[in-house]
Amino acid sequence: MILCFALAALIGAPAPRPQQSTAPMAESRAADETAIKRLGSAWQAAWNARDAAGLAAIMDPQIVFVSVLGPDTPGFGRGGREAFRAAHAAVLASPMFAESRWVTRDVTVVRWLTPDVAVAHVVWETTGDRVRHLAPGTPRRRLFTWVVQRQAGEWRVTASQNTEAPPPLPGR
Numbered sequence: 292m293i294l295c296f297a298l299a300a301l302i303g304a305p306a307p308r309p310q311q312s313t314a315p316m317a318e319s320r321a322a323d324e325t326a327i328k329r330l331g332s333a334w335q336a337a338w339n340a341r342d343a344a345g346l347a348a349i350m351d352p353q354i355v356f357v358s359v360l361g362p363d364t365p366g367f368g369r370g371g372r373e374a375f376r377a378a379h380a381a382v383l384a385s386p387m388f389a390e391s392r393w394v395t396r397d398v399t400v401v402r403w404l405t406p407d408v409a410v411a412h413v414v415w416e417t418t419g420d421r422v423r424h425l426a427p428g429t430p431r432r433r434l435f436t437w438v439v440q441r442q443a444g445e446w447r448v449t450a451s452q453n454t455e456a457p458p459p460l461p462g463r
Contacts, residue, residue: 323409324400326446327439331398331413338393338417341383347376351440351449359433359455390419407441408449432456 330349337345350356350372358367367378382388397414404410413435420431438450 319406320403323441323446327400327409327411328398330411330437330439330446330448331395331415334413335393335395335415338383338391343376343380343383346379347372349448350375351442351447354448355450357452359453387421388417388419390421391417392419393417404438409439411435411437411439413437 333349334346337343337348352372353369354372354375355369356367356375360367367375370378393415394417395413395415398411399414400409400411402410414432415435416430416432418428418430421427422431425431433456434454436452436454437448439446440449441447
């Protein structure tokens with residue numbers, strides 16, 4: 292344990308705290324994971340209602356959102372919650388997504404960085420998108436990597452990377 296404290300001091304990280312019992316921590320962590328999973332459900336409900344404000348509501352005010360088109364996509368990147376909301380309002384109103392239906396398949400916390408910050412993977416798919424690389428009706432599968440943070444007792448997405456799962460290669 293002394294080595295942990297020394298290493299923490301060297302790198303400027305908070306020193307690990309000795310724990311009395313893991314039971315309360317496990318219960319708290321389970322409640323936090325449930326709250327984080329609700330973010331995926333909230334996204335699905337807002338997307339399907341074409342509610343850009345609802346999407347923005349789960350985001351940190353300084354959200355960094357990288358779309359499948361990259362960090363320089365207008366309205367995305369480092370613009371914060373209002374730019375995120377405006378960009379998604381345009382996306383949701385576009386012919387490309389007019390018939391889009393979202394399903395969040397899974398939300399998994401893959402790593403806890405601190406008790407109030409975690410990395411989560413959100414596996415999801417849409418149908419009804421009008422994109423050139425998929426035949427009509429083909430589900431479009433993607434993955435969010437979210438950094439989520441507890442702020443004033445509520446979990447928010449503070450950073451998001453949207454990765455599209457490519458369609459299978461011919462012959463596979």
